[in-house]
Amino acid sequence: EPEVTQTPSHQVTQMGQEVILRCVPISNHLYFYWYRQILGQKVEFLVSFYNNEISEKSEIFDDQFSVERPDGSNFTLKIRSTKLEDSAMYFCASSIFRGHQPQHFGDGTRLSIL
Amino acid sequence: TQLLEQSPQFLSIQEGENLTVYCNSSSVFSSLQWYRQEPGEGPVLLVTVVTGGEVKKLKRLTFQFGDARKDSSLHITAAQPGDTGLYLCAGAGAAGNKLTFGGGTRVLVKP
Numbered sequence: 001e002p003e004v005t006q007t008p009s010h011q012v013t014q015m016g017q018e019v020i021l022r023c024v025p026i027s028n029h030l031y032f033y034w035y036r037q038i039l040g041q042k043v044e045f046l047v048s049f050y051n052n053e054i055s056e057k058s059e060i061f062d063d064q065f066s067v068e069r070p071d072g073s074n075f076t077l078k079i080r081s082t083k084l085e086d087s088a089m090y091f092c093a094s095s096i097f098r099g100h101q102p103q104h105f106g107d108g109t110r111l112s113i114l
Numbered sequence: 115t116q117l118l119e120q121s122p123q124f125l126s127i128q129e130g131e132n133l134t135v136y137c138n139s140s141s142v143f144s145s146l147q148w149y150r151q152e153p154g155e156g157p158v159l160l161v162t163v164v165t166g167g168e169v170k171k172l173k174r175l176t177f178q179f180g181d182a183r184k185d186s187s188l189h190i191t192a193a194q195p196g197d198t199g200l201y202l203c204a205g206a207g208a209a210g211n212k213l214t215f216g217g218g219t220r221v222l223v224k225p
Contacts, residue, residue, distance in 0.1 A: 004156075006156075031211075033211075033212070033213075035213075035215075042215050042216070042217050042218075043157070043202070043204070043213075043215040044215070045212040045213060045214070048211040048212055055211050056209065056211040056212055058212070091156050091157070093156075101162075101210075102147055102159050102162045103147070103159075103213060104159060105149075105156035105157045105158070105159075106156050107154070107155045107156045108155070108156050
């Protein structure tokens with residue numbers, strides 16, 4: 001069964017450094033998402049992306065964050081200058097369409113900021 | 115801001131018993147998805163409910179979407195140890211771009 005894949009599974013970075021999290025969504029899906037889950041807290045929406053542009057973003061997704069689909073398969077989340085509070089699990093998801101279509105999640109990248 | 119509250123947060127039962135997990139909101143959702151998440155993994159989709167009052171069954175799991183599309187429940191019949199895990203509900207807003215997640219219900223089924 002097709003799945004969303006994320007790399008790396010764990011990323012350790014010094015505070016202030018840039019980090020890029022990578023995702024390969026399911027191949028025929030058109031909508032892509034990033035969520036994060038801080039330890040012990042709810043899964044939170046960060047951003048949705050369609051047709052090479054952001055369709056919606058949350059308050060969390062400030063100027064330090066950016067997303068890109070650099071080619072036909074990858075979808076990336078960049079954090080320019082990481083902060084301690086960016087430490088979390090970051091999940092990528094994709095769906096065929098939006099609305100009633102289910103979102104399928106990858107296994108996440110654990111980001112640890114030192 | 116849309117919020118989803120799940121209850122209970124934790125449920126421990128014996129094998130063979132039934133259980134129900136609730137997901138409630140004051141907001142209307144266009145659809146609601148139930149996921150199961152294992153430690154170290156991403157949420158795995160169980161079901162999507164779309165229509166108010168809709169009931170879906172997945173083997174021993176029964177999912178219901180409230181008539182007003184503000185709440186949902188997951189009922190497990192004759193629970194088995196393999197049902198142990200974290201169950202998450204997530205609602206899609208009108209635009210359908212984002213999911214709002216509940217806090218999760220951790221289920222433990224003891225043999």
